[in-house]
Amino acid sequence: MTKKRNKTPLRSVIRDLSEGESIDFPIDRLQSVKTTCTDLGLIYERKFKTKTNRVKKTISVTRIK
Secondary structure, three states: OOOOOOOOOOHHHOOOOOOEEEEEHHHHHHHHHHHHHHHHHHHOOOOOOEEEEEOEEEEEEOOOO
């Protein structure tokens, strides 16, 4: 039996961020979040900053351009 998790769709959520807006994701999605930020930055000419919080076990994404 596999666990089914309710996952937020990364691409659309990160793509729709306004400049200066941030969103947090669980740390277990680290690699997917970073890859998505890189891809969307290239496609839409945007810049994103990521920051990990080891205590809260989250990764924050902020659109900076």
